[in-house]
Amino acid sequence: MQITFDNIYTLGHVVFENHLYKHIHYPEMLVRYDSNFIEFKQIPSLIEFQNAETYLRDFHLKNGQKHVKFYFPPNERLGADLDDYLNHSGYDIGFLELYAIQPNQFPTVNENPEIEIQVVTEVNLKPFLLLQYQHDLEYGVEFASQRQELHKRNFQDQNIQQLFALYKGDPAGSVDIIISEDTAEIDGLVVDEDYQRKGIGSRLQKFVMENFQDRTIILVADGEDTPREMYRRQNYKFHGYKYHVQKVYED
Structure with missing residues (x-):
C-alpha cells in the first residue's frame, strides 16, 4: 500500500477549514503543541502565512495558550521569503520523516x-x-x-x-x-x-x-x-x- 502522512494519527479536532489550511484544536490538552496547530494544504505566500499566524495567535490567546504551530504540505520546501520571515521572527524550524x-x-x-x-x-x-x-x-x-x-x-x-x-x-x-x-x-x-x-x-x-x-x-x-x-x-x-x-x- 502507498504510505503517506495521511496514514498518521492526529490527536485533535478540526475546528476550522478553508482552501488553504485546517485548524486542529484539542481542548483536552491545550499544552500539547502537536494537537493544537494549523496544517497548510499548500505552501502559503508570506501574506497568507501572516494572516494565518494572526488568526491562530488570537485563537490561542483566548484559550490561554502561549504557542503557535504550523505544519506544511509533505515533500515541499518553504519559499525563500517565508523562510526568511520565520528565521527572523523567532520560530523553531524542523521537519518530520515518515517511515514504514x-x-x-x-x-x-x-x-x-x-x-x-x-x-x-x-x-x-x-x-x-x-x-x-x-x-x-x-x-x-x-x-x-x-x-x-x-x-x-x-x-x-x-x-x-x-x-x-x-x-x-x-x-x-x-x-x-x-x-x-x-x-x-x-x-x-x-x-x-x-x-x-x-x-x-x-x-x-x-x-x-x-x-x-x-x-x-x-x-x-x-x-x-x-x-x-x-x-x-x-x-x-x-x-x-x-x-x-x-x-x-x-x-
Missing part, C-alpha cells in the same frame, strides 16, 4: 531474558503511568499531569494498545500502538535513560512486528534526531518529509 516497514523485514533481535514486554492492563497500569509521568516532567508539571489523563484515555481506546517494557523487573520503556485496518503506528517510543543501549527499543518494536503481521508498521521520526538512523538500520523505508514550525511567546 513490513513486519517480516524487521531484523532479528537477540532474546534477552532480562527484558520483558507486557501489554498494559489494569494490573500494570499504575507503574506504566508513573513511568510516563517521570518522563513527561521534562516539559513541566502541567504537561505531565495532562498527559496522565491522555494516557488513561488511550488505555480505554480499543484502537490503541500500550506496551510496557521491564528490565530485570524494573520499568524501563514503553510505546503506544495506534491500530487501523491496514497499519499499526508506533508512537511515543520511550526508553528510560538508565536502560538505554540494552536492546529495549528493539524488543518493543519486535513485539509489534510479531503481533501485527498483517499490517504495515509506520512511524514518524524527528528529522534531526538520532533515532531516525536506527530506523534506517532496521530496514524501515523512507516515505517522505514534512516541515513544521513553532513559536512560544513569553507573555
Whole structure:
C-alpha cells in the first residue's frame, strides 16, 4: 500500500477549514503543541502565512495558550521569503520523516531474558503511568499531569494498545500502538535513560512486528534526531518529509 502522512494519527479536532489550511484544536490538552496547530494544504505566500499566524495567535490567546504551530504540505520546501520571515521572527524550524516497514523485514533481535514486554492492563497500569509521568516532567508539571489523563484515555481506546517494557523487573520503556485496518503506528517510543543501549527499543518494536503481521508498521521520526538512523538500520523505508514550525511567546 502507498504510505503517506495521511496514514498518521492526529490527536485533535478540526475546528476550522478553508482552501488553504485546517485548524486542529484539542481542548483536552491545550499544552500539547502537536494537537493544537494549523496544517497548510499548500505552501502559503508570506501574506497568507501572516494572516494565518494572526488568526491562530488570537485563537490561542483566548484559550490561554502561549504557542503557535504550523505544519506544511509533505515533500515541499518553504519559499525563500517565508523562510526568511520565520528565521527572523523567532520560530523553531524542523521537519518530520515518515517511515514504514513490513513486519517480516524487521531484523532479528537477540532474546534477552532480562527484558520483558507486557501489554498494559489494569494490573500494570499504575507503574506504566508513573513511568510516563517521570518522563513527561521534562516539559513541566502541567504537561505531565495532562498527559496522565491522555494516557488513561488511550488505555480505554480499543484502537490503541500500550506496551510496557521491564528490565530485570524494573520499568524501563514503553510505546503506544495506534491500530487501523491496514497499519499499526508506533508512537511515543520511550526508553528510560538508565536502560538505554540494552536492546529495549528493539524488543518493543519486535513485539509489534510479531503481533501485527498483517499490517504495515509506520512511524514518524524527528528529522534531526538520532533515532531516525536506527530506523534506517532496521530496514524501515523512507516515505517522505514534512516541515513544521513553532513559536512560544513569553507573555
